[in-house]
Amino acid sequence: MKNITSIIAVAMTTIATDTVQAQYHQKAQQNPYSLVYDGAITSNIKGEVNIHPVSYKLNGIDIAANVYTPANYDASRKYPAIVVAHPNGGVKEQTAGLYGQRLAEAGYITLVADASCQGGSGGEPRHTDKPQYRTEDIKGMADFITHYPGVDSDRLGALGICGGGGYTLKAAQSDKRLKAVATLSMFNSGEVRRNGFQNAQVNTVEERLQQATKARAQEVAGGKIIYAGVASIADEEIEKTSTDLYREGLMYYYRTHAHPNSTFLYTMSSLMDLMTWDATDQIELLNQPLLMIAGSKADSKYMTDEAFRKATNAKKKELFLLDGATHIETYWKPEYVKSAVAKLVNFYQENL
Structure with missing residues (x-):
């Protein structure tokens, strides 16, 4: 049985976008906002939750995002707001959008944005996945939404999903505009890229850092960008994947909730930053x-257990x-989302 770590570690010099496009989920084709989750908004109806595609600049990069407003939204009123950070490989049209919409149904203005160099946002090289970028993306979401009509800037919360959860923990260490911090299925990207999922690659750290270093050198020399991860995968490979996270994740991203902007790829050079970073470093802040x-x-x-234990100064902290x-x-x-x-x-x- 092929181990998923060997699949995820495959270096690629090209992106097989044709395969992803062929698997573009029918929901995205039919939805005017290319949302792929069940119960997604298909049109803005007066008096109901509405979606507003927006864009803004962050460090010179065009960020693509969606704002969800509550039913009977009135810009003259003041609403609490939530910024939602998407998972690694995810985009705003998938689970982050689902939770953004559900929270808007509960009365919050929510902002879901694609990370820099990912999804519908600008930035080069594509699929760059550096933790400092992802953390800055969350602070940029706070910049934008606190000036959105109707938002009470003193009542801003954050939700990070999967890798977005680890980056949200890091952003909240310094950005105190985020008054309440939540994570869902938190994924510590630095720990996993460094040690492997469930610490399966601790013996190859130096080897992989050498690969990342060579990839960066090739990039700056004008050579082809080297990618880690998978651009597409056959059904039999998914079935052989031993871990629930990656097997179900491949099904989610490449089959049931596929979106052409979503990919399991990231630049190999990003590992230089990822492997020296950790979501729990200085979490006492x-x-x-x-x-x-x-x-x-x-x-x-x-x-999640590790980060929760280390967050010694968090107020009213709870593990659910x-x-x-x-x-x-x-x-x-549905039952878990509810x-x-x-x-x-x-x-x-x-x-x-």
Whole structure:
């Protein structure tokens, strides 16, 4: 059986966009906002939750985002707001958009943005996945949404999903505009890129750093960009994948919730930054209320447990488990989404 770590570590010199396009989920083709989650908005109706595609500049890069406004939104009123950071490989049209819409249904103005160099946002090289960029993206979301009509800038919360959860923990250490911080299925990108998922690659750290270094040297010399990850995958390879996170993740991103802007690729040179970074480094600076949600059966849960334990100065911190859920099931499965949203709404109501 081929181990998923060997699949994810494959270096690629080209991106097989044709394959992803061929698997473009029918929901995205039919939805005017290319949203691929169940129950997604198809049109803006007066008196209901509406979606507003927006763009803004962040460090010279055009950021593509969606703002969700509550039913009967009135710009003259003041609403609490939530910024939602998407998973690694994800885009705003997938689970981050689902949670953005559900929170808007509960009365919040929400902002879901594609990361710099990813999704519909600008920036080169494409698929750059540097933690400092992702952290800055969250601060940029705070910059934008606090000036959106109707937003009460003193009641701003954050939700980070998967890799976006790790980056949200980091952003909240210094950005105190984020008054209440929540994560869902938190993924510590630095720890996993460094040690491998479930610490399966701890013996090859130096070797992989050498690969990343050579990739950067090739980039700056004008050569082809080297990519890590997978641009496409056959059904039989998905079935052989041993870990729930990656097997179900490949199904989610390349089959059931596929979107042409979503990919499992990242530049090999990004590993130079990722492998020397950790979401829990200086986490004691996070002193806001903290809610961390994870599936009880998630094979990624160890990262949530570790961060929760280390967040010693977080106020009213709580770990909430979705009984029976795996990591990816928290992205879409109705009963788990419903439970997670109810917990999030209660958390934000108490702390914003």
